[in-house]
Amino acid sequence: MIKNITCIGAGYVGGPTMAVMALKNPHIKFHVVDINQSRIDAWMSDELPIYEPGLFEVVQQARGKNLFFSTDVEGAIKEGDMIFISVNTPTKKYGIGKGRAADLKYVELCARQIAEYADDDKIVVEKSTLPVRTAQSIKKILSATGHGPKFQVLSNPEFLAEGTAVEDLMQADRVLIGGDQDEAGLAAIEELVKVYNAWIPRERIITTNIWSSELSKLTANAFLAQRISSINAISALCEATGADVEEVAHAIGTDSRIGPKFLKSSVGFGGSCFQKDILNLVYLCEFFGLHEVARYWEQVVTMNDYQKSRFGSKIISTLFNTVSGKKIAFLGWAFKKDTNDTRESASIYVADQLLNDEASISVYDPQVPEQQMYLDMEELETRPMEVNKQRLTMTDDAYEACKDAHAIAVMTEWDEFKTLDWQRIYDNMKKPAFLFDGRLILDRKKLSDIGFEVYTIGKGK
């Protein structure tokens, strides 16, 4: 009987996942720990470290009752009957597998800490996205460095999307739990099934062997990203031929075998997961000598890079082949709406491309702080920070960002952009006033009538 659940890692996944589990399992105590003190402080305050619609209400209901946040990793490991590992698994930036493989050093450290501090038997749950067969390494570390207790390792990948995390957790399409198929493994799976079954119907909880579960997560993201790259590839052809990508997406999406979701053409997918997980899949395929399979999936990322640079190039070529000294307004910096997360956002790469062509960029995003934008640019290491700061600025007012601009680029699909006073924006811009809709959210006809020169992804002239 599980009485205490610990989660190591209080990020975009650990925080919301444990908050919802705690709300639905009032009889279990949840302890979420992180090495980042300021993140933990934020989880305990009214200003949560991540912006997610509905999250604050959930946290508020459980926090202090059966949901606790702290930096006491050792104490939390000792008390947890079940320990989730929900730490970051970024793309490796060094050594073997650099630029492709997942960097598992944080996961390995968690396993070592669990082995060191655990005084009794534990169920260890992989919540982080991991390459298939990672459980084997975790088991090895636990058994080689532990001092007595027995460990069961489960895989329970998370499928929530940012911006809809609470909804996705509350009404999950499915929950996936993988574990060893022997008696102890099946018993551990059943313990986790019970936790989810507090609100997820049993038929939506899928149980598999551990390797299938690990691989299903990478596969799900690869399939989702593949759909976006596929429709983005078609968007280029639409622009060349006069077809309309939204009409094409609707026409194919009504085929029940294809389905309508994830066919929204865009300036390119971003976020912390898709690119990282596909590159990880590519690396795994190469590792197992499956070079053709690796090339197949790699193309999803190549197409996404092409879509981002195609958008940037379109801005430059439309503005008479140079943006040097011109002001370009960016509406949105986050990688999608309803999140403050900017990891791998298309904005970063398009901004970089325009800055290389000496543009001045003024950004408005309702949730992203200026400091984060500079950190994103710094990671690219393209130019000195002072230059980024001179040419790239953020304002907290969309109208200010667009004032005196030569062009506007809609980079994130925030709802509020649809209801801006576009006549006012047009009146205050340089003419011709160019508008590049990278998210297909604006009314092209209305804007053209105002006087804008509108370019929309996937729509020919």
Ligand SMILES: NC(=O)c1ccc[n+]([C@@H]2O[C@H](COP(=O)([O-])OP(=O)(O)OC[C@H]3O[C@@H](n4cnc5c(N)ncnc54)[C@H](O)[C@@H]3O)[C@@H](O)[C@H]2O)c1
């Ligand atoms: N972000 C998403 O939408 C999403 C969705 C599904 C799965 N995932 C996967 O979940 C995992 C976590 O992603 P995230 O977005 O929450 O990452 P994140 O960077 O927001 O959070 C990870 C946290 O782990 C902490 N941490 C790292 N090592 C630690 C240690 N040894 N002890 C204590 N804390 C430690 C970090 O300080 C950080 O706060 C990744 O593997 C990711 O691929 C993410």
Ligand SMILES: O=c1ccn([C@@H]2O[C@H](COP(=O)(O)OP(=O)(O)O[C@H]3O[C@H](CO)[C@@H](O)[C@H](O)[C@H]3O)[C@@H](O)[C@H]2O)c(=O)[nH]1
């Ligand atoms: O039709 C679409 C759908 C999405 N996007 C873009 O794709 C990116 C990713 O969007 P989304 O998948 O909604 O958000 P994530 O939070 O990255 O969630 C993905 O990655 C998570 C981490 O692994 C998984 O848990 C989720 O199931 C998976 O959807 C964003 O830039 C979106 O703008 C499009 O361009 N067109």
